[in-house]
Amino acid sequence: MVSLVCASCGTAAQDGSKFCEQCGSPLTPPVAVPPAAAEPAVRSCRACGGQIADDGYCQDCGTPAATERDHWSEAPSVTLGGVCDRGVRHDKNEDAMALGLAGDAAVLVVCDGVSSVPDSDIASLAAARAARDVLVEGIPEGNSGTARVSAWSALLVRAADAANRAIMTAVGDMAVRHDPPSCTFVAAVVDGPHVVAGWLGDSRVYWLPDSGDPIQLSSDDSGANELMALGLPRAKAESSPQAHAITRWLGPDATDVVPRTAPTRAQGPGWVLVCSDGLWNYCSEAAAMADLLRTSQSVAGSAPDAIAAELVRWANQQGGADNITAALHRIDVVPGTTTVDTVDS
Amino acid sequence: MAEFHTEVFQNEFLSEGATDVHAIVTVTSTGAGTAGAASATGTVAEIVMVDTSGSMQGPNIDAAKYAAQVAVDQISDGTWFAIIGGSHVAQRAFPYPNAPVAIVQMEPGARREAKRAISLMSPSGGTAMSTWLRLADQVFSHVPQATQRHAILLTDGKNESEPRAELSNAIRDVTGRFQCDARGVGAKWEVAELREIASALLGTVDLIANPADIAEDFRQLVQASMSKGVADAELRVWAPQGAQVLFVRRVAPTVEDLTARRTEVNALTGAYPTGAWGDESRDYHVAVRVPSKPVGSEQLAARVQIAVGGQVLTSALVKARWSDDDSLTARISPEVAHYTGQVELASAIQEGLAAKAAGDTATATVKLGRAVQLAQETGNDEATSRLRRVVDIDDEEKGTVRLKRDAAKLDEMALDTASTKTTRVRR
Numbered sequence: 058m059v060s061l062v063c064a065s066c067g068t069a070a071q072d073g074s075k076f077c078e079q080c081g082s083p084l085t086p087p088v089a090v091p092p093a094a095a096e097p098a099v100r101s102c103r104a105c106g107g108q109i110a111d112d113g114y115c116q117d118c119g120t121p122a123a124t125e126r127d128h129w130s131e132a133p134s135v136t137l138g139g140v141c142d143r144g145v146r147h148d149k150n151e152d153a154m155a156l157g158l159a160g161d162a163a164v165l166v167v168c169d170g171v172s173s174v175p176d177s178d179i180a181s182l183a184a185a186r187a188a189r190d191v192l193v194e195g196i197p198e199g200n201s202g203t204a205r206v207s208a209w210s211a212l213l214v215r216a217a218d219a220a221n222r223a224i225m226t227a228v229g230d231m232a233v234r235h236d237p238p239s240c241t242f243v244a245a246v247v248d249g250p251h252v253v254a255g256w257l258g259d260s261r262v263y264w265l266p267d268s269g270d271p272i273q274l275s276s277d278d279s280g281a282n283e284l285m286a287l288g289l290p291r292a293k294a295e296s297s298p299q300a301h302a303i304t305r306w307l308g309p310d311a312t313d314v315v316p317r318t319a320p321t322r323a324q325g326p327g328w329v330l331v332c333s334d335g336l337w338n339y340c341s342e343a344a345a346m347a348d349l350l351r352t353s354q355s356v357a358g359s360a361p362d363a364i365a366a367e368l369v370r371w372a373n374q375q376g377g378a379d380n381i382t383a384a385l386h387r388i389d390v391v392p393g394t395t396t397v398d399t400v401d402s
Numbered sequence: 403m404a405e406f407h408t409e410v411f412q413n414e415f416l417s418e419g420a421t422d423v424h425a426i427v428t429v430t431s432t433g434a435g436t437a438g439a440a441s442a443t444g445t446v447a448e449i450v451m452v453d454t455s456g457s458m459q460g461p462n463i464d465a466a467k468y469a470a471q472v473a474v475d476q477i478s479d480g481t482w483f484a485i486i487g488g489s490h491v492a493q494r495a496f497p498y499p500n501a502p503v504a505i506v507q508m509e510p511g512a513r514r515e516a517k518r519a520i521s522l523m524s525p526s527g528g529t530a531m532s533t534w535l536r537l538a539d540q541v542f543s544h545v546p547q548a549t550q551r552h553a554i555l556l557t558d559g560k561n562e563s564e565p566r567a568e569l570s571n572a573i574r575d576v577t578g579r580f581q582c583d584a585r586g587v588g589a590k591w592e593v594a595e596l597r598e599i600a601s602a603l604l605g606t607v608d609l610i611a612n613p614a615d616i617a618e619d620f621r622q623l624v625q626a627s628m629s630k631g632v633a634d635a636e637l638r639v640w641a642p643q644g645a646q647v648l649f650v651r652r653v654a655p656t657v658e659d660l661t662a663r664r665t666e667v668n669a670l671t672g673a674y675p676t677g678a679w680g681d682e683s684r685d686y687h688v689a690v691r692v693p694s695k696p697v698g699s700e701q702l703a704a705r706v707q708i709a710v711g712g713q714v715l716t717s718a719l720v721k722a723r724w725s726d727d728d729s730l731t732a733r734i735s736p737e738v739a740h741y742t743g744q745v746e747l748a749s750a751i752q753e754g755l756a757a758k759a760a761g762d763t764a765t766a767t768v769k770l771g772r773a774v775q776l777a778q779e780t781g782n783d784e785a786t787s788r789l790r791r792v793v794d795i796d797d798e799e800k801g802t803v804r805l806k807r808d809a810a811k812l813d814e815m816a817l818d819t820a821s822t823k824t825t826r827v828r829r
Contacts, residue, residue, distance in 0.1 A: 105643070112705070112719060117670065119642035119692075119702030146698035376696065 103128055126178065130362045131156045131384075137163045138362030139384025142369045144335055145377030147172065152333050152380035153181035153240070155189035162209075162248040163386040164192040165331040167260050168220070168240040171306065172379070176231055180224045180238035184307050187223030188216040188244055202322070206253055209246045210318040213255030217242055217316045221307045232309035239308025242316060243275060245331050247386045250323040255316035258303040259334055260382075263346050266327030271347035274319050278305035295341060301334070323388045328361075335381035336372050361385040404434040404632045404679065406708040408718035411737035411827075415723050415730040416694075422648065423690045423703035425720040426737040430683040435631035444507060447482035447548035448627060449541060449580075450474075450620070451534045452495075453557040454487040458525040462558050462587055465613030469620040471517045473554065474508075476624035481508045482545045485520060488534035488555075489527030490563035494541065495519050504541045528563030531555070531595070532572035539576040550633035550678050551580035553603075554623050556616065558587045561595050569595060577602045581677045583623050586819075587613055589811045593818045601658060604677035609819045611812055630678035632710055637686060640671040640705035645692040647704075650674050653741040654685035657748045657822040673709070685826070687741050688720060697726045737827050740780055744824040747776040747785060751821035755792075755814055758805060767793075767805055775801030782825045788817040 100109040100122055107117030114121050123143065127150045132138035137158070143150035151170030158164065168185040170177025195215070197208030220242055228238045241258025252274065254262040259277040276282060280299030285291060294300060307314055328350055340349050353367040365383040372381045412425035450473050452466050470485060477483050484505045485496040493499060496519035497506055506512050534555065542551050561569050582603035584596035587610045600607040610616050637660070641647050650672075652658040664672035676684070690703045704720035725731055754769030770793050777785040778798045789795070791813035793803040 112702075112717060114702035114705075114719070115642075117643050119645075121700050121702065145696055377698070 126150055126182075129154075130366060132360070132362040133158050134163070136361060136387040136389065137165070137385070138360060138365055139165065139167075139331070139382065140362060140365040140369045141167075141382040142335075142373070142377075142380065144379055144381050145373055147380055149178050150380050151178040151181055151240070152335065152382040153178070153185040154382050154384055155185040156384055157189045157193040159193045159246070159248075160196045162196065162246055163329075164189055164244070164246055165262075165329065165384045165386060166192070166216075166242075166244040167331045167333055167382050167384060168242050168307070169258065169260050169333040169335075169380065169382070170238065170240045171303070171308070174236045174238055176228065176238040177240055179227050180308055181240035183223040183227035184220035184240055184242060188220040188242065191216040191219045192244065192246060202249075202251060205248055206251050206320045209248060209251070209253040210255070210320065213244055213246070213253065213318050214315055216244060217255065217257060217307065217314055221311065221314045224308055228309065237309035239306045239311065241303060241333075242307050243331055244316075245274070245329055245386070247329050247388060250388065251320060252323060252329055252388075253318060253320045255318040257305045257307055257311075257314065257316045259301070261330075261332055261334075261337055263330040263332070263343055264321055264323065264327065265330055265343070265347040265350050266323065266325050268325060269327075271343040272321075273343045274321055276317070276319075277303075278317075279303050291341070326387075326389050329386045329388065331382075331384045332368075333380060333382040335377070335379035336368060336383050338379060339372055339375040359387075361387055404431050404710075404715075406431050406635070406710075406716040408706065408708070408716045410706070410718045410720055411735050412720060413731075413733050413735045413738075414721040415725045415727070415733075417728070417731040418697050418724060418726060419694050420724070420731070421691050421694050423692060423720060423722045424735070424738045424742075425688050425704070425706070426653065426735070426741055427686045427688060427706045427718050427720070428683060429637070429686065429708055429716075431632065431635075431679045432681055433631075434629075434679050434681050444480060444482060444545070445548055445633065446478075446480075446550045446628075447505065447542055447545050447552070447580075448473075448477050448624065449484050449486060449505075449538045449551075449553040451486045451488050451492075451538060451553060451555040452520075452523065453489070453529065453559070454493075454523050454525050454527075455489040455529045455557075455559060456526050457529075457559045457590070461613050463523070463525045465616045466556055466587070467520050467523055469556070469616035470520045470523075472617040473620040473624045474513055474516050474520070476621055476628065477508050477513075478628050479508050479510075481628070482506070482548050483508055483512075483516070484538075484541045485516060486534060486537055486541070487523050488529075488531065488537075488557075489525075490530045490533070491527070492533040492537035494537065495523055504544045529557065529559050529561055530564040530568070531557065531561045531599070532564055532568045535569075535572045535576050535582075535599070538582075539579050542580050550630065552627040552630075552678070553580055553582040554620060555582055555584045555596075555599060556587065556620075557585075557591050557596070559590050560592045570598065573599055573602045578675065581605050583607075585610055585616070585619060586815075587611075587616060589815055593815055597819075604675060606656065607819055609812070609816050611816070626680065627678075630680040632679040635676050635679050635708050635710045635715075636673040637676050638667055638671055638673050638705075638707040638709050638714065639688055639690075640707070641690045642692060642702065643670060645690055645703065647672060648689035648691055649687070650689075651687045651741075651745065652676070652684055653687045653744060654683075654824045654826055657745050657824060660686075671705075676708075685737075685741065685824075687738070687745075690720065692722055695722075695724055697724045699724050740827045741824065743776050743780040744782065747773055747780060747782060748821045748824075750776060751785070751789075751817060755818050758814070763805060767803060770805070771801035771803040773801075774798055774803055780825065784820070784823070784825070785817075788813070788820060792817055 102115035104120040141154040168181035170181035243260035280302040284294035357367040583605035750773035758766035
């Protein structure tokens with residue numbers, strides 16, 4: 058415990074005092090300097106691995122340094138990791154990602170700021186983090202799978218609500234703007250073999266098992282889906298002008314912020330992928346996504362953040378037309394099944 | 403302590419597939435102080451080389467001697483200095499040839515004695531400028547502590563007492579050892595010879611038509627030299643891995659291609675000499691070819707830096723951003739366009755005059771016509787008025803001209819000498 062000294066008169070303060078005994082000035086505890094600020098880490102270039110110079114560009118290849126907001130990765134555990142990236146064409150990264158652990162359960166949240174609306178990057182980051190924080194705090198009790206799944210589903214609804222309120226706080230006066238900052242919401246909780254997805258908008262959750270049929274767990278709240286509901290084939294619907302108009306979202310002008318939820322039970326080992334349209338636009342079908350994941354895994358190895366980085370790199374190579382987020386969780390051991398031994402066979 | 407600032411003028415937007423990035427970098431130094439302050443510590447040296455060949459006989463030698471004395475008056479106390487008389491051989495005029503030292507520091511007694519030594523110079527013999535340059539280099543070598551070395555060379559004639567290659571060899575050997583301004587008096591000297599000296603030795607070349615004007619010119623040259631407080635700055639250009647530096651040119655106040663003067667700092671960075679700096683501003687045109695990137699990408703194409711004593715003092719960033727917006731990519735930076743025109747103007751004048759001298763009237767007419775057009779486009783009125791003395795202009799905009807039959811040799815030389823002088827962009 059560092060003892061305080063009054064900033065006004067220099068008198069040593071007694072432990073626990075809020076004001077100086079000598080002059081009555083308020084005592085401000087020393088602000089903890091985050092280690093990153095104390096010693097600026099040598100940043101490395103995301104294109105070539107070279108060192109970023111003080112002017113913000115790589116010393117070797119001249120690629121601009123990605124700011125923390127433009128590109129970051131998270132890896133809360135060896136089975137959970139993700140990458141959030143600005144992509145090539147957009148000036149800002151309006152995607153956001155927040156990963157966490159709720160006991161043994163993994164929490165994956167992705168929000169995609171509506172790019173036609175300024176400052177949506179603020180909304181998406183506030184939303185993703187608020188939702189994650191709700192989900193990691195509220196570990197359901199009981200061992201019954203059904204009970205846990207319904208508890209998680211309810212928690213996802215609460216998380217979306219918390220995310221929406223976090224946006225309100227973060228955007229302040231911008232809330233009353235004609236086009237206030239807003240974003241999509243998608244979250245997946247992986248609790249043992251149970252995967253519970255919740256979403257508003259067109260960011261997605263895929264279940265990509267090592268063997269068996271890959272599926273998209275979420276169902277886009279989008280113009281494309283409405284067109285498909287009307288009978289248009291997927292390819293045609295997804296390339297239509299309204300395809301990317303989302304029909305539900307989070308933000309000050311959202312009318313319905315209750316996410317749809319969908320639980321599923323893994324029958325064997327595989328990957329849960331939560332991603333924004335910056336990735337799935339290049340690879341929409343679940344089967345194609347499973348193939349892409351396998352290819353990425355053969356390049357990047359088994360660490361989820363490394364595979365996610367490879368998925369992002371691939372999407373950038375396809376043109377990087379939008380912000381790209383990919384978050385992965387590995388389900389390895391599935392209790393009560395016998396398929397575990399066949400992993401990587 | 404001198405401060406350097408840089409400013410970049412470019413259009414950073416490139417269309418899809420484009421690779422070449424052009425930028426004008428303006429480098430400005432402030433607080434460079436004066437060499438006078440440094441001269442007290444003996445870090446500045448000045449040598450005046452005066453042509454004493456037989457052709458100088460008459461008003462030229464008198465004017466040259468007077469000018470050398472004026473120069474001596476301008477050299478600050480504490481500055482190392484020497485006077486060299488040059489013909490087909492070079493001889494030290496001051497310190498006297500029999501003196502025990504080759505170069506002395508200026509003080510009132512030395513100033514008085516140097517002026518007396520100059521008054522004793524008399525013309526005879528031929529012209530071999532390589533010997534002048536080599537003697538100057540040898541004299542400078544006695545004061546290694548003098549890091550800021552400047553010389554003035556004055557001649558009235560061709561380098562006729564030795565093979566041309568001798569001069570080029572000497573220039574190559576002394577390059578980087580000292581800076582030199584070269585002056586020709588009258589109309590019998592060779593512009594190309596003095597330009598080669600001044601260009602390699604980071605100085606200027608000029609014609610003095612009237613011997614009476616030499617003194618004023620010398621006074622200005624020495625004053626300028628004495629007001630340079632930064633001995634030696636280098637321009638550094640960093641280009642990313644896989645890129646190619648197409649060229650590096652100084653484009654203001656005069657055109658000088660520095661591309662071939664590159665020395666390697668590291669694999670990605672080259673250094674180009676710029677010589678001494680006073681409080682002044684210069685423009686550089688840097689062109690870099692980078693591998694094309696997808697639309698939307700950004701890339702640093704060059705860092706253009708000024709380094710003194712190995713220390714980088716300022717760094718300018720030249721960028722590339724690929725875009726599919728034609729309204730962004732089609733625009734040419736007015737500064738880049740202006741200097742591209744001025745560089746073409748310089749070569750059109752030089753090539754036109756060379757063709758005229760070789761009797762190729764057709765080529766001369768086309769080139770000088772183009773020069774008239776470029777001078778008009780880039781607003782270089784001085785060039786236009788010098789061109790008017792050599793050609794009759796029928797249509798300035800189209801560049802239609804006729805060679806003047808009775809153009810004076812002096813006017814042609816004046817046009818040639820001044821061809822590399824540029825005007826700055828009107829902002």
